[in-house]
Amino acid sequence: MIEQKQDIEKCDCNVIHQDIVNQVKTRMPPEEQLYDLAELFKVFGDSTRIKILWALFEAEMCVCDIAFLLSMTQSAISHQLRVLKQARLVKNRKAGKVVFYSLDDEHVKQIFDQGLIHINER
Amino acid sequence: MIEQKQDIEKCDCNVIHQDIVNQVKTRMPPEEQLYDLAELFKVFGDSTRIKILWALFEAEMCVCDIAFLLSMTQSAISHQLRVLKQARLVKNRKAGKVVFYSLDDEHVKQIFDQGLIHINER
DNA sequence: TGCACATATGAATATTTGTTCATATGTGCA
DNA sequence: TGCACATATGAACAAATATTCATATGTGCA
Numbered sequence: 001m002i003e004q005k006q007d008i009e010k011c012d013c014n015v016i017h018q019d020i021v022n023q024v025k026t027r028m029p030p031e032e033q034l035y036d037l038a039e040l041f042k043v044f045g046d047s048t049r050i051k052i053l054w055a056l057f058e059a060e061m062c063v064c065d066i067a068f069l070l071s072m073t074q075s076a077i078s079h080q081l082r083v084l085k086q087a088r089l090v091k092n093r094k095a096g097k098v099v100f101y102s103l104d105d106e107h108v109k110q111i112f113d114q115g116l117i118h119i120n121e122r
Numbered sequence: 123m124i125e126q127k128q129d130i131e132k133c134d135c136n137v138i139h140q141d142i143v144n145q146v147k148t149r150m151p152p153e154e155q156l157y158d159l160a161e162l163f164k165v166f167g168d169s170t171r172i173k174i175l176w177a178l179f180e181a182e183m184c185v186c187d188i189a190f191l192l193s194m195t196q197s198a199i200s201h202q203l204r205v206l207k208q209a210r211l212v213k214n215r216k217a218g219k220v221v222f223y224s225l226d227d228e229h230v231k232q233i234f235d236q237g238l239i240h241i242n243e244r
Numbered sequence: 245t246g247c248a249c250a251t252a253t254g255a256a257t258a259t260t261t262g263t264t265c266a267t268a269t270g271t272g273c274a
Numbered sequence: 275t276g277c278a279c280a281t282a283t284g285a286a287c288a289a290a291t292a293t294t295c296a297t298a299t300g301t302g303c304a
Contacts, residue, residue, distance in 0.1 A: 010189070010193045010194050010195050011186070011189045011190045011193060011194065011195070011196065012189075012195055012196055012197075013185075013186040013189060013190075013196045013279080013280065013281085014186065014279080014280090015186060015187060015190045016184050016186050016187055016220060016280085017183070017184070017187050020181050020183060020187060021183075021187050021190055021191050023180065023181065024177050024180045024181055024183070024191060025191060027179075027180045028173070028176060028177065028180075029176065033238070033241070034169055034172050034173055034176060035169045036241045037166075037169075037172055037234060037237050037238060037241060038166070038167055038168055038169035038171075038172045039167075040237050040240060040241060041163045041164075041166035041167040041172075041237065042163075042164075042167035042168075042291095043167075044159075044160070044163035044166075044167070045160055045161075045163040045164035045165075045166070045167040046160055046164075046291090046292075047156055047157045047159075047160035048292080048293095049160075050156050050159050050160045050163075051150070051156055054150060054151065054156060055146050055150065057149075058145070058146045058149045058150075059142050059145065059146055061139070061142060061143075061146070062138050062139070062250080062251090063135075063250070063251060063252090064133070064135040064136065064137065064138050064249095064250065064251085065137060065138055065139050065142060065143050067133045067134075067135060068133040068135075068137045068143055069143050069146060069147060071133060072133065072293090073133070073134060073293075073294070073295095074133065074134055074135045074250080074251070074252095075134075075251090075252080075253085075293080075294070075295080075296095076292075076293055076294075077251095078250095078251060078252055078253080079252085079253085079292075079293080080292085080293095081251095081252095082252080082253090088240075088243075094301095096250090096301060096302065097248095097249065097250045097251075097300075097301050097302065098138060098250065098251085098301095099250075099251060099252095105240055105243075107236050107237075107239055107240050108240075110236050111233055111236045111237060111240075112159060114229050114232050114233045114236065115159050115162050115163065115229075115233060116155070116159060117229055118162060118210075118227055118229050118230075118233075119155070119158045119159060119162060121210075121227075135249080135250065135251090136249080136250090138250085164261095168261090168262075170262080170263095184280080184281090185280070185281060185282090186279095186280065186281085194263090195263075195264070195265095196280080196281070196282095197263080197264070197265080197266095197281090197282085197283085198262075198263055198264075199281095200280095200281060200282055200283080201262075201263075201282085201283085202262080202263095203281095203282095204282080204283090216271095218271060218272065218280090219270075219271050219272065219278095219279065219280045219281075220271095220280065220281085221280075221281060221282095245304100246303100246304090247302105247303090247304085248301105248302090248303085248304100249300105249301085249302090249303105250299100250300085250301085250302105251298100251299080251300085251301100252297100252298075252299070252300095253296100253297085253298075253299090254295105254296090254297090254298095255294105255295090255296090255297105256293105256294085256295085256296105257292100257293085257294080257295105258291100258292090258293085258294100259290100259291085259292080259293100260289100260290080260291075260292095261288100261289085261290075261291095262287105262288090262289080262290095263286105263287090263288085263289100264285105264286085264287080264288100265284105265285090265286085265287105266283100266284090266285090266286105267282100267283085267284090267285105268281100268282075268283075268284095269280100269281080269282070269283090270279105270280085270281085270282095271278105271279085271280085271281100272277105272278090272279090272280105273276100273277090273278085273279105274275100274276090274277085274278100
């Protein structure tokens with residue numbers, strides 16, 4: 001068998017437990033999936049967006065309402081709604097001039113609740 | 123009753139549905155809690171940290187092992203482990219020169235699984 | 245048709261943040 | 275004691291990102 005000594009560019013230290021590393025490596029999900037997961041949480045990682053989502057737990061709202069509720073600019077809210085929509089977390093419905101936004105995913109609340117459990121521990 | 127016209131600095135538009143806004147406002151969790159929630163998700167919002175956490179689902183590992191597994195610098199991993207530790211997501215155990223890191227929260231896996239459900243939909 | 249209003253969007257700016265590099269700390273061992 | 279190795283840390287830099295400002299788009303209504 002050919003020696004498995006890979007030439008690593010980045011890791012500037014010796015591998016201590018090759019067996020564990022190999023075992024873990026086989027169990028890791030594909031790179032792309034972990035990347036997507038990080039991208040999803042990145043969307044949750046902003047308090048403005050968290051507030052918007054939480055508001056939408058309660059009721060469908062238009063951009064203006066959300067801006068007023070959060071004391072923020074209509075433009076800022078609009079930008080963030082775009083991010084949320086791209087992540088398929090909210091959807092919208094047009095009614096004349098007004099655009100109503102609502103949740104597009106039932107898991108969000110569960111994810112938030114799990115997060116709160118962590119925060120409120122201890 | 124005194125007119126409830128608040129002078130708003132930020133919201134540069136009219137409130138369309140005052141009643142809904144008021145109702146939602148009463149249901150919103152305290153500002154601080156939503157902020158903390160965003161901070162937690164911010165920690166999850168980086169693929170390096172996601173990978174580290176996922177690796178630790180499988181086994182306790184030392185810094186060097188993780189760096190090798192992810193083909194990254196020991197320093198980069200160490201910095202990220204600090205972030206994870208501050209968020210109380212990992213804990214560590216010293217064994218001589220080596221420092222072993224492991225998960226410090228059982229909810230993380232559930233949060234990740236919920237996230238994957240969202241990603242894999244459609 | 246033209247005005248008022250709701251929303252979207254692009255550029256610019258300021259802030260945050262991940263990685264690198266250099267180096268410090270701390271432990272085991274010869 | 276002194277060297278080798280594992281880890282931590284601080285400063286610097288580059289990249290990502292949230293908000294603002296100006297303006298565009300689109301709809302209803304007088």
